[in-house]
Amino acid sequence: MADAEFLSRVQFGFVISFHILFPAFSIGLASWLAFVEAMWLWKRTDLWRDLYFFWLKIFAVAFGMGVVSGIVMSFQFGTNWSNLSIKAGNILGPLLNYEVLTAFFLEATFLGVMLFGWRKVSDRTHFFATCMVALGTLLSSFWIISASSWMHTPAGYVVVDGIYQAADWWAVIFNPSFPYRLAHMVLAAFLTTAFVIGGVAAIYLLRGQWVDKARTMLRCAVAFIALVVPLQILAGDLHGLNVREHQPAKLAAIEARWETERRVPLTLFAWPDEKAETNHYAVDVPYLGSLILTHSLDGEVKGLKDFPPDERPPVKPVFFAFRLMVGLGFSMLGLAALGLLLWRRGRLFDSRWYLRAFALMLPSGFVCVLAGWYVTEIGRQPWTIYGLLRTRDSFSGVDLTSVIISLSSFVVVYAVVFGFGIWYLYRLFLAGPKSAPPRVEPEATPARPLSAAPPAGEMP
Numbered sequence: 001m002a003d004a005e006f007l008s009r010v011q012f013g014f015v016i017s018f019h020i021l022f023p024a025f026s027i028g029l030a031s032w033l034a035f036v037e038a039m040w041l042w043k044r045t046d047l048w049r050d051l052y053f054f055w056l057k058i059f060a061v062a063f064g065m066g067v068v069s070g071i072v073m074s075f076q077f078g079t080n081w082s083n084l085s086i087k088a089g090n091i092l093g094p095l096l097n098y099e100v101l102t103a104f105f106l107e108a109t110f111l112g113v114m115l116f117g118w119r120k121v122s123d124r125t126h127f128f129a130t131c132m133v134a135l136g137t138l139l140s141s142f143w144i145i146s147a148s149s150w151m152h153t154p155a156g157y158v159v160v161d162g163i164y165q166a167a168d169w170w171a172v173i174f175n176p177s178f179p180y181r182l183a184h185m186v187l188a189a190f191l192t193t194a195f196v197i198g199g200v201a202a203i204y205l206l207r208g209q210w211v212d213k214a215r216t217m218l219r220c221a222v223a224f225i226a227l228v229v230p231l232q233i234l235a236g237d238l239h240g241l242n243v244r245e246h247q248p249a250k251l252a253a254i255e256a257r258w259e260t261e262r263r264v265p266l267t268l269f270a271w272p273d274e275k276a277e278t279n280h281y282a283v284d285v286p287y288l289g290s291l292i293l294t295h296s297l298d299g300e301v302k303g304l305k306d307f308p309p310d311e312r313p314p315v316k317p318v319f320f321a322f323r324l325m326v327g328l329g330f331s332m333l334g335l336a337a338l339g340l341l342l343w344r345r346g347r348l349f350d351s352r353w354y355l356r357a358f359a360l361m362l363p364s365g366f367v368c369v370l371a372g373w374y375v376t377e378i379g380r381q382p383w384t385i386y387g388l389l390r391t392r393d394s395f396s397g398v399d400l401t402s403v404i405i406s407l408s409s410f411v412v413v414y415a416v417v418f419g420f421g422i423w424y425l426y427r428l429f430l431a432g433p434k435s436a437p438p439r440v441e442p443e444a445t446p447a448r449p450l451s452a453a454p455p456a457g458e459m460p
Contacts, residue, residue, distance in 0.1 A: 004400040005392060008080040011407040013377075015073045017370055018414060022066030024369045027141055027186065028193025029059045030134035033114075035220075037127050046435070051213055054433035055197075058425060060115055063107075065421045072410070080403070084384055084394035088164045091157060091172055092147050099143035107136035118437070138186065145185055149178040151385050152376070153246045164385070176246055180239040181376075187232040188372065191332065192365025194228070197221045199362025200429055202355040213433045215349050218358070222339035222348070229333045236329070237292070244293060247386060248302040249311060250379035253318040255289060259303040264289035269323070272315040277305060313381045317374060325371040328364050335361055 033055055040048035074096070077085045085092075113121060113129035121129070156171025157164045166172050198221025204214035244251045251257075256272040256279050257264065265284035272279050290299040304312050335357060342348040349355075380386055384394040 004398055004403045005395045007400070007403045007407055008076075008395060008398065009391065011080065011403065011410060012073075012076055014407070014414075015069065015076065015410060017373070018418065019066065019069035019073050020369060020373055021366050022062050022069060023137070023140070024185075024189045024192045024366065025196065026059060026063045026066055027137040027189035028191070029055060029062065030130075030137045031190065032193055032197065033059060034127075034130050034134045037130050041123060041127055047213055047216060050433050050435055051216070053437070054213075054428075056115065058428055061421060061425055061428070063111070065418060069414075069418070079406075080396050080398055081384075081394050082396040084389065087162065087389060087394075088151075088385060090163060090165045091150065094166075095143055095147040095150070095173070099140055099147075103136045103138075103140035103143060106139065107133050110136070141186055141189070142182060145182045146173050146175070146178055149181050150175045152181075152380055153177040153242075154385055154388060164388070177239075177242050180235065180242045183235045184232070184239050184372070187228055187235055188365065188369050191225065191228055191232060192369060194221045194224045195332070195358075195361055195363075195365045198225070199359050202358035202362075204432065205349055206352065206355050206359065210432050211349075218348065219343070221358075222336060222343060225332060226336040226340055229329065229336055233329065233333070236326075240293060241295070244301070247379070249304065249307045250313055250318070251293065252302055252304045252307070253313045253315045253379055254322045254375065255293070255301065256315055256319045257289075257301055257303045258305055260300065260306050261303065262290065262298050262300045263287055264293065264299070264301045266292060270319070272319055274312075274315050311382065313379045318379045321371040321374040321378070325368050325375065328368050328371075331361065332364060 033052060036048055036052045036055065040052060077092075110129040110132040113126065114133050117126050117129060150172055153176040154164075155175040156166060156168035158167045159165075197217050201214040201217035201221060204210050205218065240251070243254075255264070256267055256270055258277050258279070263286075265286045266288035267279065268283045268285060270279035270282035287297050290301065291297055293299060293301050304315070338354060339348060339358075342351050342354055382390050382392070384391045
């Protein structure tokens with residue numbers, strides 16, 4: 001029977017898995033909105049303005065659900081994982097507070113102008129508000145990834161009476177894995193949004209709806225994906241080199257490597273057997289593992305047998321999640337390359353097989369984000385703070401009954417509340433990019449209260 005600690009991990013995994021989908025979408029969508037409004041300011045055509053209002057409504061719903069699920073997630077640090085808060089709160093607490101003070105306040109300040117300011121402010125002011133919201137989403141990812149990365153590659157700390165305290169905030173924030181994980185996550189968020197935009201456009205074209213707007217969205221999606229997927233592959237490669245240096249046990253689990261050896265093959269598929277410490281039904285490509293993981297045909301990769309059994313991460317979920325993420329990543333690259341070829345031949349919008357493929361790939365970004373997150377977090381086990389604090393020592397000791405009740409409540413409430421939110425998003429997509437409200441020039445607002453009164457000669 002599962003114990004309270006395991007169910008607490010399941011609960012945190014459930015909540016964070018649900019939460020991460022919305023920021024991953026809203027980060028990219030905010031930047032997309034900034035791009036669309038910039039195009040409207042440049043071209044002044046109704047098409048771009050209609051697209052802005054369409055995606056603005058979707059952004060507002062996704063952003064709201066992300067905020068709500070994030071607040072719920074943070075409560076667990078004080079309930080189920082209070083020992084982590086006690087030992088590392090002096091470092092993690094300020095980083096999360098910086099996210100609120102810089103990113104969330106910036107988003108909250110300009111979100112109202114972005115949503116309701118078309119009739120109240122000038123075009124440039126409204127565009128500035130949209131850019132500030134986009135910047136806020138990026139700042140939010142900066143601080144969250146910094147805190148998470150510190151737990152993977154802790155740096156800049158001292159231990160005082162068993163409590164981790166910051167000795168060098170620069171080293172804490174810019175810890176060894178932070179730049180690679182930030183780039184990888186932000187690019188993943190952009191690709192997630194791009195595939196939603198392109199997938200929605202493909203569905204509209206298949207149905208013959210809003211053809212001009214759908215063509216514009218699909219062109220933008222294909223061009224963006226073709227540029228960003230190679231950058232994401234490069235970022236993933238650099239991140240892998242960083243993992244090899246700082247978290248070798250995680251890399252060994254990702255590749256299901258049991259023995260430390262040189263000239264390592266790349267295992268395309270296998271069934272890892274943790275009890276027997278071997279792989280069954282392995283499909284290997286000679287030397288390619290060393291070339292990818294060390295950039296040398298003769299490079300050495302540590303095996304899991306070099307680590308005590310109680311310091312090894314679970315192999316199967318990490319191994320398969322990584323291959324799912326990489327497989328979808330190369331599918332994205334192939335889809336973008338085909339799109340460019342069809343675009344050049346003038347058949348991008350008429351090839352129904354391609355439009356169907358793009359529609360099927362619509363959720364691929366979300367799947368990649370979840371798979372990558374599972375690789376990162378499960379691969380860190382059995383540590384909460386890598387090499388310093390074990391997960392079992394971070395647990396609060398909450399009784400089993402309480403955890404069962406809270407986990408069951410989360411599942412039910414999330415199914416109802418966020419199920420409705422997702423259904424509403426679906427309805428917005430069905431409604432499509434209709435004509436935006438008519439543009440009205442902002443009314444002049446008096447600089448001083450007394451200046452609002454009419455001159456004496458004009459009094460009624």
